[in-house]
Amino acid sequence: MISLEREGAVGQISLHRPPANAYNQQFALELDEAVEGVRADDGVQAVVLTSTLPRFFSAGADVKFFQASTLPQKEKFILHMHEVLRKIELTPKVFIAAINGHCLGGGMEIALACDLRFAAAGAYGLGQPEISLGILPGNGGTQRLPRLVGKGRALDLMITGRTVPPDEALSIGLVDRIFPAEELLAKTREYADALTKRAxxxxxxxxxxxxxxxxxxxxxxxxxxxxxxxxxxxxxxxxxxxxxxxxxxxxxxxxx
Structure with a gap:
């Protein structure tokens, strides 16, 4: 589900759980392993986090997993994801999310834990639509989103479940740069590689x-x-x- 590759001093974590990178416990375990891998590798100085799927960065947590799991299992899963995303934030290496498609719910929360978010131009949505399931963003969205875009905008996105296209995401500060879809990964890696040449x-x-x-x-x-x-x-x-x-x-x- 998760792969970790290294080219030069740039590590790349790729999400791959078709059809939409909806994540479950195994996904979380593998993401944790990949993050630990770049933390432990002194040769990796910057990290790109992206998806191998053409239409989705990540649709968030697997709703079927939540339906089938007990409350203690849900609690353990959420705590683990909190820990994994916090590791991303507290690793002294820049993580850049290369968002190539729909980035929703827990997928948005993975991107929020990264230091920068570069997005592909295109017709897709970014946001926190958990309210449509009668729940709230539980992998850091209620905390990281307002820190990034401000309380009012964050509340609007979370309480309405509205998703925004890449150009609006850029205008409100949800993403930092937009590139043509076919150039996204190369441009993101180019930026990351330039960072590795700095101090x-x-x-x-x-x-x-x-x-x-x-x-x-x-x-x-x-x-x-x-x-x-x-x-x-x-x-x-x-x-x-x-x-x-x-x-x-x-x-x-x-x-x-």
């Missing part, structure tokens, strides 16, 4: 300082930023960056 220690700490800072009062966020900056000051990359700047040459960063 990746600093890139990772920028991600963590931003993520953690949004969860803290301002003073706490500033304290986290200082700690990250002091760590970077002591790095080989910082010395290389300063020396290269003064010598008027291109820096060669090593991620340490």
């Amino acid at each position: 990746t220690l600093a890139v990772g700490l920028i991600k963590l300082a931003t993520t953690r800072g949004l969860e803290l009062p301002l003073d706490g966020g500033l304290a986290y930023e200082r700690e990250a900056l002091f760590r970077v000051f002591a790095s080989e990359d910082a010395a290389e960056g300063v020396n290269a700047f003064l010598a008027k040459r291109a820096p060669v960063f090593k991620g340490r």
Whole structure:
């Protein structure tokens, strides 16, 4: 259901559970394994998360699984997905969701846990339609969506179940870039590859300082930023960056 590949310093996690990447316990286990794989691989410095299916990024959690499972099984499943998506957020490597089709419910929540969302142009929807099932977004949607697009817009999407096309998603900040469908994966990988040429220690700490800072009062966020900056000051990359700047040459960063 989930594959992990690496090309250079870019890891690619691909979702593959036809027909719509609706996910169940096994899907969650394999996604967890893939995320742990890129976390543990020092050679991977950026990650693309995408789908192999032509019309769906992910339709979210498998409704048939919810119908057949007990309440304790549902609770265990949701807790596990919370943990997996939190790992994505707290890994000091940039995760980019390459959204190539319908991105709904729990699928949207996977994308929300990523740092950036690049979308294919096309006629498909993104959103949190759980209300149509009489439930609410339970894999982080009620928390991450308002942090991304604001409370009012997030509430509108969640309480109406309305989905938005890619161009509207871009206009409200739900996705960050749109590319022609046939170019989406290549452009996303190109962006990710460019990140791996930068000072990746600093890139990772920028991600963590931003993520953690949004969860803290301002003073706490500033304290986290200082700690990250002091760590970077002591790095080989910082010395290389300063020396290269003064010598008027291109820096060669090593991620340490």
